[in-house]
Amino acid sequence: MIGRKDLSKADDIIICRGVHKWFDDFHVLKDVNTTVKRSEVVVVFGPSGSGKSTFIRCINRLEEHQQGQIIVDGIELTNDIRNIEAIRSEVGMVFQQFNLFPHITVLDNVTLAPIWVRKWPKAKAREVAMELLNRVGIANQSHKYPGQLSGGQQQRVAIARALAMQPKIMLFDEPTSALDPEMIKEVLDVMIELAESGMTMLVVTHEMGFAREVADRMLFFDHGQIVEDGRPEQIFEDPREDRTKLFLSQIL
Amino acid sequence: MASVSEIITRPRERVHAVKWIKNNLFSSWFNTLLTVLSSALMYTILSQLFIWIFTIANWRVIAVNLRLFMVGTYPLEQIWRLWLCVAIGTTLLGLSWGIWPHVVSRVAMVYGTALLLLALAPFGVTTRIWLAGCGALVFVGMLVGRRIPDAGRWVALTWLVFLPLMLILMRGFGTFLPVVQTRQWGGLQLTLVLAITGIALSFPLGVLLAIGRRSPLPAISLCCTLYIELIRAVPLITVLFMFQIMLPLFIPGGESFDRIVRAIVAFTLFTAAYIAENVRGGLQAIPRGQFEAARALGLNPFLTMSFIILPQALRIVIPANVGQFISLFKDTSLVVIAALLDLLGIGRSVLAQSEFLGLQTEVLLFVAAVYWIFTFSMSHVSKRLEQTIGGGNR
Ligand SMILES: Nc1ncnc2c1ncn2[C@@H]1O[C@H](COP(=O)(O)OP(=O)(O)O)[C@@H](O)[C@H]1O
Ligand SMILES: [Mg+2]
Secondary structure (H helix, E strand, O other): OOOOOOOOOEEEEEEEEEEEEEEEEEEEEEEEEEEOOOOEEEEOOOOOOOOOOHHHHHOOOOOOOOOEEEEEEEEEEEOHHHHHHHHHHHHEEOOOOOOOOOOOOHHHHHHHHHOOOOOOOOOHHHHHHHHHHHOOOHHHHOOOOOOOOOHHHHHHHHHHHHHOOOOOOEEEEEEOOOHHHHHHHHHHHHHHHHHHOOOOEEEEOHHHHHHHOOOOEEEEEOEEEEEEOOOOHHHHHHHHHHHHHHHHHHHH | OHHHHHHHHHHOOOOOOOHHHHHHHHHOHHHHHHHHHHHHHHHHHHHHHHHHHHHHHHOHHHOOOOOHHHOOOOHHHHHHHHHHHHHHHHHHHHHHHHHHHHHHHHHHHHHHHHHHHHOOOOHHHHHHHHHHHHHHHHHHHHHHHHHHHHHHHHHHHHHHHHHHHHHHHHHOOOOOEEEOOHOOOOHHHHHHHHHHHHHHHHHHHHHHHHHHOOOOOOOHHHHHHHHHHHHHHHOOHHHHHHHHHHHHHHHHHHHHHHHHHHHHHHHHHHHHHHHHHHHOOOOHHOOOHHHHHHHHHOOOOOHEEEEEEHHHHHHHHHHHHHHHHHHHHHHHHHHHHHHOOOOOHHHHHHHOOOHHHOOHHHHHHHHHHHHHHHHHHHHHHHHHHHHHHHHOOO
């Protein structure tokens, strides 16, 4: 409880009720139920192939769920295109492989969506972008192409790019897994700062230091199910499930 | 042999010339043998060729018919319109040189200088003035272009506007610009019209077909696939024939279409299918993460395609597409089947005159040289383009 934000009065920004998903015959998500409050930082962890990526990709509908309900900021995810586009501009996403656009400059990467989706004037988009690049510590590289930056710098640009849309929720899918060890910290520092600023974050990661420091809650995924859901202190010190215990002993 | 290719593909190093020769040409007894044999062969052929070109060949056939080769039977008093097209073209070339020096500098410089040198040749006075003017415009354009480095978008747009403008100028309208019937078009002028319009039209069509082929709507993707596969299954000459001879049979009033228009349509439809396949390859090479990142940012499919996917895909396929355009350039010579007299067609008709019987070599060599100038420029510019915009990637 110490040093953590008080979320008791916060409203629910993501609601998942009985979510199921199949890839053909393969049942990836099995009855996922959870609620994320505004400003909450939730760390999702679990073995490879357990459906963590699929789960967070359902939140911005990069994947479709087939059963159950996902409600994001009051809008239920259905096949309605307008809903999907509305959700996508409220939900930022950071990928393991950065996925920056290699053919345009760092600055253009960050301003593209605000200009064309939010329809901001160029000058405003630029100003906001430079502010964000400054915040993630790459303002002096804004004219470069992504290929000229290190992995850690690229991932920080990717975070700035997602933040430029001023999203209400940020999704991170293993943002540091593709990075060399010496670059992990610079990215985590940006994420920690973001968490402290009150952003709602759903983070798939195995960086347990990060989880310990900023997570309000942790979800342990195994075989497409949420096996355990608890505060970090409880998960680390006193995991209820044997599977959680076993997994933690393997990665810590 | 492996050693040779290794050395050649390695990035250029600053080696002493003697050492370079030793490493590349005489690195083993076998390479030495090859070097000696091929030098001997090259010497024999080239020296014979030079002797033939400068002492035996009868270039009168070219000199006398030069206007035919260049513009066919385009009326003499209207030729200023073609010169005007050339002048606009060279100005744009010069501007492009100033704005994108890495891409067009060499081609522009060579064309400009060549025009100025040609102005010294013993042509008529007006011709020489036009030649000198067009040559000078390349350099003037360059100087202007350098001062407006941000005007790239406008120059590109002007190139696009130039195409229809060129056709309008050539054909004419109303009383001010008397109409020159397309049957009077010919020679290099016709070849360039066919090639340039064919390229300009087939490129966007090909891109649309490639995108259509990947459409999630089965009706669209099936149509595009069918079209592409059908066209690719037939030889170009068949498509040309279809449009020249069969179109009038199927479409009422089809014979009223100009023969040149029919040829351009045929070239466009044919080339577009190949462009589509090239572009499809480029689209497939774009990682899924690019689509996902764009979608996650809220970009709709149209924005994703135009800002993220296509620019990357088209860049990858520059060499393949330029190869296709070079083919098209050369294949325009097939319009002889429609009795159109392009550069090669003029060559044949000149050779049919009794005065010039037996001068095939001269004529063919000249025609080949003209084709080479243009196709080589295309491949050179494409290489430069690739190098320039390929930088700072991934
Ligand atoms: N597009 C897909 N088609 C079929 N199977 C998939 C697809 N994406 C993921 N899967 C499968 O779903 C399972 C869960 O994947 P994922 O959510 O990526 O797991 P995690 O992120 O926890 O490693 C894996 O077994 C994976 O092979
Ligand atoms: Mg994953």
